[in-house]
Every structure is written in structure tokens, then in C-alpha cells.
Amino acid sequence: MDDFARLLKESWTLIEQHRERLSDHFYARLFLLDPGLRNLFPVQMTGQGDRILEAIVTASQTVGDPESFDEYLRALGRDHRKFHVDAAHYATMGVALLDALRSTAGDGWNLEYDQAWRDAYAAISEKMLAGAAADENPPYWHAEVLTHQRHGSDTAVLTCRALQHPLPWQAGQYVSVEVPRHLPRVWRTYSVANAPNDDNVLEFHVRTPGAGWVSGALVRRVKPGDLIRVAAPMGSMTLDRSSDRDILCVAGGVGLAPIKALVEELASYNRTRWVHVFYGARTEADLYGLAALRELVARHPWLSVTPACSEDPDFDGELGDIAEVVSRYGPWTTHDCYVSGSAPMVRATLRVLAADDVPPERTRYDTFGSI
Known part of the structure; x- marks a missing residue:
């Protein structure tokens, strides 16, 4: 398996700087092989290729870890049911993928690389199909905006x-969301911002700094009464109920969503674990969820919340990037840690936790994009 993983990683170095070319070739070949597949994809393909390639690359890099390989790919297979993908489509995508890899890699490609990717894709598609077949839920849920x-x-x-x-x-998980009225066949992942409940109600926190696609529609165009679609939950940033360690939660911006859900879940059973939430944004106005957090603090003596602003010198609280603020209150060596926010914020916080010698297995995190 080590040699297999080495071949995959080694061959990827020939391609990783040419993802756009790989994507273009993959889709051109895919739609030539089966023109009907075009109807499964958005009218505007911008960004779609990167997401699929990211899934394929992530999957190929997990081949050497059987446990995560199995769990990740079965979940991916369940998620892809929302695209109405079947076994024949997987076979066609495999042919298109290998053709695109060979073309993009050029003269550096060899038979060993080719066979490694054939084997990897066969294993990937087998696990994904098994995950899809075992799922008794619908491929997606219709949901009414309340x-x-x-x-x-x-x-x-x-x-x-x-x-x-x-x-x-589960609290801490995320789902894919589609706004069919405005952007059919375009999906974007969002963390659920509340714990499971009997009313089947989900809360989402959405930010779109630009025109956006799905996020832009959810912020600016969706209104109560509209219908959206929600796909199967994914993600492993969930609570370890067997642990008795205290908990550190670090949220940046709309990264508050899964942290809020985790706190709500804890509120249903926790009595012994101290929970420290650090919530950061640029300005006080950006701390949109602070009032709701303070209401939870008032009801639960085991919970504390420390807000911080990085660009608001008049803020009556902690100043600085949230990772810097977390470091001032450490060390966090004995805690279970949950981190959610932008990629730079998550990386900075993980460095702080590593400096505190927090074991990697006690840290779970999610990163948020802006599309």
C-alpha cells in the first residue's frame, strides 16, 4: 500500500499545477462519451470542476488509510445521490478521468502511474457506490424557508x-444546499447551526462578501415560504460523548454555525465539562451571533464566551485575531478542541493548539469558503 500511495502522490505532482487544464479535458471527454450527463451539471460550470477534482484528489490521498478511506468515500457516495449518479456514470467518469490525467501529465506519465490511478478509481467508485446503495434516505430533502x-x-x-x-x-455536521428557483443543480455546503430537534428545523448562517452563487441567493434573494433542497449530512466535527475532558470551541465569522450547534447539543446533557467558546470577527457589528451565545451563557453555568475583534479598536472586549486571543488564555493541552472558520483562521488556531501540545486526535475542525 505504501508503494501504491507513493505512485498516486508522485504522479499528482505532474498535474497539480494544471488543474484547470485537467478539468477542461475531463468534462470535454465526459460529455463526449455521454452527452446526457451534461444535464446533471449546472448551466454555468465555473467552479464545478474544482470541487469534483478536490473530491477525487482527497479520495486518492486517503487510499493508504483504510478506515478514513472507507468512511469518507461511503459518505461521498451518499452525498452524490443528489446528482442522480448511477453505476454506469461512475464507469464513464473513470474513463474520462484517466484520459484527462494522461493528457495533462504529458511525457512524465507512465504505465505504473496509469495502473495506480485505475486501481485507485476502482476502489473509490466501489466504496462510493456501496455508500449510496446502503443509504435508505432520499437523495435530498425539500425544505421550506421559515x-x-x-x-x-x-x-x-x-x-x-x-x-x-x-x-x-449530528451537531457539528454540514449539508449541501441547492436553491432550485435561482440556481438549479448548483450545490454549496453549509454547517447546520442548531442541534437536532423533533421539529425537523435546520438553521444556517450564510455570508457572501461578493456576488456569490448559492450564498448570494441565500442572503439576498431567498425569503420565507421559498423551497430549497438539502442533501444528506456529512462531516466528523461532532462531539465525543465518551470524553470527560473540558472543551475549547473557536469560531470565526459564520464559522460560529457548527460551534453553536455543538453548544446546543451539550446543553441537552452536559453537567460536568467546562466549555469555553472564543468567537472572533473583524468588528463588533460582525459578531452577529453574540447575543444568542450570551443567552446560552445565562442558562448554563459551565459555559463561557469570549468575543474578540481584530479591526475594531473601540470594541469593549478582547482585541486581535481570534487565534492570538486563544493563545493568551492557554494552554489548552487537556481539552477537546473544535475550530471553525476561514482557512487562514483555522490554520492559525491549529498552530496555537500544536504549540500547546494538544494531541491531534483531540482537535476537530472545519473551514469555510465564501462562494
């Missing part, structure tokens, strides 16, 4: 109710 609250020009908090079938999720 409330929609704007916070400034680029952020919204909305709730929706999944219709017809219960949607099972």
Missing part, C-alpha cells in the same frame, strides 16, 4: 423545515 434575518449587507441567518421525511444529522 425565517430569514439579515445582518448587515452580506450575512443572513435563516431557518427551514425539512418536509415529508425526517432529516437525521
